[in-house]
Structures are given as C-alpha cells and as structure tokens.
Amino acid sequence: MRPSIRCRSSPSSDIVAGKSASACRAARASVDGPYRRVMAELDVVMRGLLHDLGVTLHPRGFHSSGAVWRLIRPEGVAVIHKQPSERSRPDARMFYIDTAVAPKEWWDWLAYRTGQTQPMNKASDIYRIGLMERRVPCPHPADSDRERWQVTADTDVDRLRADLLTGVTRAADRLVELLQPGRYLAELNALPNKQIGHWPPLVILLSGRGPSPELDAACAGLRAAFAERPRAAEYVDELIGWAHARASR
Secondary structure (H helix, E strand, O other): OOOOOOOOOOHHHHHHOOOOHHHHHHHHHHHHHHHHHHHHHHHHHHHHHHHHHHHHHHHHOOEEEOOEEEEEEOOEEEEEEEEEOOOOEOOEEEEEEEEEEEEHHHHHHHHHHHOOOOOHHHOOHHHOOOOOOOOOOOOOOOOOOOOOEEEEOOOOHHHHHHHHHHHHHHHHHHHHHHOOOOHHHHHHHHOOOOOHHHHHHHHHHHHHHOOOHHHHHHHHHHHHHOOOOHHHHHHHHHHHHHHHHHHOO
8 A cells, every 4th residue: 555644734743744845745755656667567568568569469450549459340349348437546557358249230230229330440348249258367366366467566467468369379279269150140150059149139140141040030039038027028029129120121
C-alpha cells in the first residue's frame, strides 16, 4: 500500500511540530518520486507487451487500433482486445485478453437489430456471439481469477511475455478457425444439449444458407427454448422473420 504523508493545515501547528510547508512537500516528494517511477516503468512494460502482441498477430492478418486487433474477411470479423481490469492499481497493471468472432450473418443481424451499419473495422468484442470464444487464460495467475493477467514491479516480464504470446497465438489461430465458412455453425450444430443462448445464433447462421429444413427446425427450437418467456415473444418473432427474409434473398 502506498505510504501517506500528512501535513498540518495550520501554519502555527507546523511550527510547533517543527515542520515547515517546504519540509512537508519534500517528505511527500520522497514518497511520490519512487512511486511515480514504478508507475512509469509499468507503463513501459505494458507498451512493450502491446507491441509484441501486434508483431505476433500481424502475420496472421490482424491489424491493430490501440489495444484492439481485428481480422476482417468476407466471412466476418475476428477481434482480440486487451481490456483493463477494474482492479488495476498504480502499482499493478491488471488486464484481460478478450476474443470475439462475428460471422457475416451475425453482423448483419446486429446491424438490423440496432438500426446502425457499423463498419467491421470498428468491431469490438461486444459484437461476438460469445459461445465458442474464450478469454486468453493466464497460466500463472496472481489469484483465483485465471483469466486476469497482472504486471507489477516484481513480475518476471520475460516469462509473462512468453506466456502471453503463446496464449494469444493459440487464441488467434482458434479465431481464424471459427471464421472459416460454416465452422461456427458446424460447432453449434454439434452441441448435444443446446441451451437457450445457442438457438438465436444457430437460426441466424443458418439463414445464410437459404431456405432449408434445418433452418425451419432451428426456428422451432428457438420458439421452444423461449416458450416460458412470454416477454421475449416479440424478439423471437422478429428474429425468425428476419432469418426467413434473409434466407429468401
């Protein structure tokens, strides 16, 4: 924890205590100086890690904008994003590495649903389907959160860099795989026990293949999954109507 230096607000009390205002400022500086140096050093480490991530991802077709890397293809977009943790402190930089895939059909549905046509080169992890994508796990976490990465003054930066680049490389290859035509749909279809969250993307992705018995079956599954949620009936009708219209183009 950061040490605290308190100076009295009353000039007379400072004199009694044998402290001048300049002495108080000097005392604060003696603490704040090293503290600021630690913060600056951590920022340098983080910038270096981001640079190394970019060097690793660029040959795979990912292009960066800040702490976001995007792979844009006709089939959709894949995203890797460094997300700061709310638990970060001045003496500890904590972050997550989020991953996301938005196939073209999913992207079109989101654009229709929101009434906005966001270009794919602005995509972030919030556009993901979120069923097959995972955060990049930290093999040596500082606490029970195995997805949170941490950099402190005591961090073995070489080991952390190696772990991070290995994890991100594996995640990038997985995203490229999921972005292949039909791959995300195939993995969704292969799930033996589909939950309520599986049905909307299944219907949406099937809509890209035109009218089919599989699309009709998925629409029926969607209705059955939401049967006990009457407030979602309008959403279900809208999604099924959109899917059939898209399939008929």
